[in-house]
Amino acid sequence: MDSLTTSPVVDVLDRLLAEARAADQPLHQGFADGSYSVRQMLEDDARDFRWLCRDQIDYFLNIDPQFGRFLHMAARARRANQIVEFGTSFGVSTIYLASAVRDNGRGRVITTELEPTKAERARTNLSSAGLADLVDIRVGDALQTLRNNLDGQVDMVLLDGAYCHYLAVLRLLEPHLAPGSLIVADNALDLSGEYLAHVGDPANGYLTVPLPFHPDRGNTLSLYTGT
Ligand SMILES: C[S@@+](CC[C@H](N)C(=O)[O-])C[C@H]1O[C@@H](n2cnc3c(N)ncnc32)[C@H](O)[C@@H]1O
Numbered sequence: 001m002d003s004l005t006t007s008p009v010v011d012v013l014d015r016l017l018a019e020a021r022a023a024d025q026p027l028h029q030g031f032a033d034g035s036y037s038v039r040q041m042l043e044d045d046a047r048d049f050r051w052l053c054r055d056q057i058d059y060f061l062n063i064d065p066q067f068g069r070f071l072h073m074a075a076r077a078r079r080a081n082q083i084v085e086f087g088t089s090f091g092v093s094t095i096y097l098a099s100a101v102r103d104n105g106r107g108r109v110i111t112t113e114l115e116p117t118k119a120e121r122a123r124t125n126l127s128s129a130g131l132a133d134l135v136d137i138r139v140g141d142a143l144q145t146l147r148n149n150l151d152g153q154v155d156m157v158l159l160d161g162a163y164c165h166y167l168a169v170l171r172l173l174e175p176h177l178a179p180g181s182l183i184v185a186d187n188a189l190d191l192s193g194e195y196l197a198h199v200g201d202p203a204n205g206y207l208t209v210p211l212p213f214h215p216d217r218g219n220t221l222s223l224y225t226g227t
Contacts, residue, residue, distance in 0.1 A: 091122030
């Protein structure tokens, strides 16, 4: 058996995914009718990511179930012990990751969220899913919250916060990566292209492929091979 497809995790995910569809509908509608675009979101992010986070405070902005299942499977195949997530929101992706840690039998997820009200809702959701004991939620800017208290090796990273910070967050974590660590980036689309250039160059110690989930949205998987 696995915790992802059994109660309480499966029930909490079903509920949250339904809530997310309703809450994020205006955003999806904006993308569909062209009144908002990924390009515009990138520009907002680069100009003032704090403003964008506040502006999107009611949105889940969550990964979809297929991507979540991929994250869960990757974390289990890697037997990830310490997982770091940049961008908690209401905790949907965190549930996929933490349930993998539960099934691995050991470890923890460190996740970080700028908006305190979102972090609080994530805490409640993780608690309902029976996973709160496996997750360290750090409230604040990832560039500060992930600076300290990473004990030992980081086996897996999910980058799903402000696009303009993907490379800076990865750089912060690099001293903790071991050969074989996995880095998944959701929407690695920062306007500078510096993140993709970094993980796209084997000389920096990475092998990278695009992921098939929303292929136009820059989702990537990188293997840290070591330098
Ligand atoms: C795309 S959402 C995360 C979705 C979540 N991973 C999921 O799938 O359910 C991005 C989140 O990152 C947060 N965020 C953005 N920049 C941040 C930063 N510098 N530090 C911490 N959190 C940040 C935003 O407030 C937002 O809630």
